[in-house]
Amino acid sequence: VIRKYFWPICLVGLFLTSVLSQSCDLLYVHLNRVTWQNLKLLSHMSNPFPVECLKEKKAFELPQEILSHTQPVKRHIEEAFYEISSQVFNIFSQHACKSAWDEKHLKQIQIGLHQQVEYLERCLEEEEKERDRETLLNNLKLRRYFNRLGNFLKDKKYSQCAWEIVLVEIRRCV
């Protein structure tokens, strides 16, 4: 059961990039590629969606403006990705022991998330730009969003339906 509630790939895959890639220009390309790979894997594990869980679904109010492709500033996207990666990594690490996921898959995701976070940190440090107000605001919104997801799981006591709903919600990050 817990295996079905594997962390959504969008938070994981968004920040899973090739460890060999050190260029920030290739960041987005690698993120996109890895995201799709992880999404396919998790979708195979989570199908079919149980009909009885539909009554427990909830609006988590994902901030759409953060992940909008119309963002003019590239750095804002990078900052958002870094925040999302960190949050997913935290949630994934906290609740991994309560899951029934496959041990091999679990370690792979944790390693990938950790590397992605480190890569994003280096990329942001190279640019040597201070975070502006908009970036800080976006990060705050994302943290609140992920807090809602964590609280939902906690309230539902990490039930099957709760994990299924969270999985579907996190895919929206793509």
Add this chain to the structure above:
Amino acid sequence: EKPCTLKITLRNFQSIFSWELKNHSIVPTHYTLWYTIMSKPEGMKMVEGCTNITRPFCDLTDLWNNMHETYIPRVVAFKGNTELVSCVDSIFLPLNMSFDPPDFEIVDSMGHINVIVKFPYNAPKISVDRLRRHLSLVIEQRSEEIVKKHKPKITGNVTGDFVYVLDKLIPNTNYCVSVYFEPKNLRAVIRSPLKCTLLPGLEPESSESAIIGGIVTVFLIATVFISSIVTLKRIGYIYLRYNLPDALVFFLHFVSWIFPEPPPLEAVDTVDVIYINRKKKVRDYNSDDETDSEDETAPRVSAGGYTRHGLITKLLTQASTSLSTSKESQLIDLDVGEDYLSEAEAEPPLVPEPSSGQSECASGPYDRRESELQDPFSEEDNSSTEGSGDRIIFNVNLNSVFVRALDNDDDGDVSPMLPEETVDLENPDEMESSFLIPREEGMPPPFPSTSEEHLESEDAPSEKSDSSESDVDIGDGYVMR
């Protein structure tokens, strides 16, 4: 396990949701489609236009246009008012949507192909955005085993026909084209059926001119080659052989043996003609034989280098012989050279073989032949030979005869070129000294010396001396016995 297979496909820029029951034994009469979304706590909503329908698909282009949303469709199959099957699934468009290939046409021209991709004139905006962000248009060009992919960039509004030109193509070659969308999410692609065309070749005039040019080129090359050979031959740089190689000569001989041809009148015998000049000594023969031997004339050399000899065969009917007449006649009728060798057969032609049944008077072919050779071209000889009746005349090519002029030949009856030999006709086995053959210095005599017991002629002493003596080396490799 899901009872249905639910699919969402972008077909001609339309989002088509379709379904199929896995159990084909269930045949519903109509279907109804509901759906909901995960981002809002809403219940299932019935899709307008997809209620109580008989077709197994529905156009949801205007409803399912949020790429970040997860849609939860529900398809219910009815038979009458009875619900047969209910299928529910989650659809995440970026992950679950497949893309059918667009319609296209190909128009071939001289050296290139125009690929016309047909896009709808009123394609939904959401579909266009989806195309640019998530898809790549691929035009695949196939020619025999070569596959080439073209990924044209689509800019502006994707409406109407999109034309892409395939150039740098080989004329008179069959090309097949396939157009499809390649998702960026690494999903499997759905290729369109191939459309093939054979590119036209060159203009007829150009092909004819090419043929003419080729003929002229070949002619020029042949002319240059032949003139080069002739020039080199004339200046002496190369020497063309007119003599046939030995292998070809042997082949021709073999063919002539199979298909014998009448020998030309003046043809030179191809066999090795071994000239012998000997004195025959016959015990019971009449004086004619001796006369013949004494009357042996010296060979005359013609202007062409031929030595004229005449052979007079004697019938041995007078002498007692074991041989049959037919054999004698055979010896007479046959060509000299051939018969000469045929009698010798496996034996070296120079070594006589004692034949069974032969009497002492015997019968070797060598014994029967006179040593006198007559020039067939000489009228006098002809006249003289005509009277003989049994004369065989042949030309001897000096180049093929191992002859040598002897400087100290005192025998008047003996040819100045050949040593005199004495043969006992009663003992044809004594062919020890019947032939003059070239011999290398130091080599043993090719013929065994006969015993002296066989010599019984009146001239035996002299002959014995001749025969008892060892081979006389006359120098330069010639041996006289």
